[in-house]
Amino acid sequence: MTNSDSPTLKQRIRSIDILRGAIMLIMAIDHSRDFFYFTGPGTLPTDMATTTAILFFTRWITHFCAPTFVFLSGVSAYIAGTRRTKNELMAFLVKRGLWLIVIEIVVLTLAISADPFYHVLILQVLWAIGFSMIILGLLSRLPLVYIGIIGALIFFGHDIIDGLPLPAKGSAGFDVESIFLTAFATFIPLGRTHGIFDMYAVLPWTGIMLLGYVFGSMYRTHYDGNKRRKILRYAGIGALCLFVALRLVNDYGDPSHWSTQKNGLYTFMSFLNVSKYPPSLLYCLMTLGVSLLLLSLTEHANNRFTKFLTVYGNVPFFYYVPHFFLLRIINIIMFFASGFTTSQIAVPGSFLFEPPGYGFPLWVVYLVWLTVITILYFPCRWFSNYKRTHKQWWLSYL
Numbered sequence: 001m002t003n004s005d006s007p008t009l010k011q012r013i014r015s016i017d018i019l020r021g022a023i024m025l026i027m028a029i030d031h032s033r034d035f036f037y038f039t040g041p042g043t044l045p046t047d048m049a050t051t052t053a054i055l056f057f058t059r060w061i062t063h064f065c066a067p068t069f070v071f072l073s074g075v076s077a078y079i080a081g082t083r084r085t086k087n088e089l090m091a092f093l094v095k096r097g098l099w100l101i102v103i104e105i106v107v108l109t110l111a112i113s114a115d116p117f118y119h120v121l122i123l124q125v126l127w128a129i130g131f132s133m134i135i136l137g138l139l140s141r142l143p144l145v146y147i148g149i150i151g152a153l154i155f156f157g158h159d160i161i162d163g164l165p166l167p168a169k170g171s172a173g174f175d176v177e178s179i180f181l182t183a184f185a186t187f188i189p190l191g192r193t194h195g196i197f198d199m200y201a202v203l204p205w206t207g208i209m210l211l212g213y214v215f216g217s218m219y220r221t222h223y224d225g226n227k228r229r230k231i232l233r234y235a236g237i238g239a240l241c242l243f244v245a246l247r248l249v250n251d252y253g254d255p256s257h258w259s260t261q262k263n264g265l266y267t268f269m270s271f272l273n274v275s276k277y278p279p280s281l282l283y284c285l286m287t288l289g290v291s292l293l294l295l296s297l298t299e300h301a302n303n304r305f306t307k308f309l310t311v312y313g314n315v316p317f318f319y320y321v322p323h324f325f326l327l328r329i330i331n332i333i334m335f336f337a338s339g340f341t342t343s344q345i346a347v348p349g350s351f352l353f354e355p356p357g358y359g360f361p362l363w364v365v366y367l368v369w370l371t372v373i374t375i376l377y378f379p380c381r382w383f384s385n386y387k388r389t390h391k392q393w394w395l396s397y398l
Helices: 014-036 053-081 086-113 125-139 144-163 172-182 202-219 225-249 264-272 281-297 304-313 316-337 362-389 393-397
Strands: 120-123 186-190 194-198
Touching (some): 053 125, 086 125, 144 202, 316 362
Antiparallel strands (some): 186 194
16 A cells, blocks of 8 residues: 555555545444443433433444445445446445445344344444445436535435424324434334334435545545645545534434533533434534544554554455444453343343343443454464455445
8 A cells, every 4th residue: 555645546545445435433332332331311312401411421422423424435346436327336336335325234144133033123334335325326427516516405404304394203204204214213114023223314415425435536546645645635625614614503404403511521412412313414513524634634643553553444344244243242252241041032112131120330441342343363464365365246345
């Protein structure tokens, strides 16, 4: 991997891999919390009345993961397109999008729910990325400026629906609207015993991917590196300034308004407490503003820590799927080690192996997190080297 001002597109781009590796590791903190932290009253990280600063920021730092990963997926899609014809790129994005949706429904649902009968199909970030990738594939033949306009309209305008009347709950219109625009832990029944648990509304994430695709054009061969870093830097600063301005107005851009709390720290936490489900404009500005700045600052970064991050950033899919299964395995071990029995595996209203009373303090969550990322380091390093030295077609899907 070289790090010249005009990166060669057939090679890895270090700043992208560094940022992607960082968010892969941070993301696992949130998933470790989901599997191992106490559940029940007073454990909601974003409830200003009951949360603690460390619990809030444990959750808040992971807000940066999904939007950054979706944005970088758009960047990578553009880079992939430089080595393909328009038809080849469209076919690749549609097929890869379908592949990600299948993996979400078949593989990750099993890891998250531990239910081999798939009573609930869980739609999370791979679902959103996959569907957005299909939409991008269908739009990829358009001029770049049109893709940018569509992405910007979705990015800046989707919060308009916050004040509009929505279809009645339980109707087909409600289900469609939830899937595409407003999903927030939405349950869509499929008969008496099965259903869909949708966490990620598609279109707001599609807007992020489309803008990432446009930004990917700055990574063309011979594009001026100083100009790229300057654009990234000013775009990041502009996004953060717009976030602060709109948040101070406390009207448009997020359905969750901030308010004065019991002290300055908690008021600041309330100010930062923006909505992820679906991703509000302010949530996107806050997270992507920082990510754009990091992209501009890390193009020439080359030290032990950034090399460590690139191990995970080179193979995000290879890391993402196994880390869920590893967390579930540790969860099952700790379930029985805590004294729970087989009769408590399945408790109505909870996922398997997560009955009421199960859970650990935050320090255990962080210990599990460190264990998981350490175990996966060497497989990721091996697969990163394998991808770099092999050219099989299927490697582009992993």
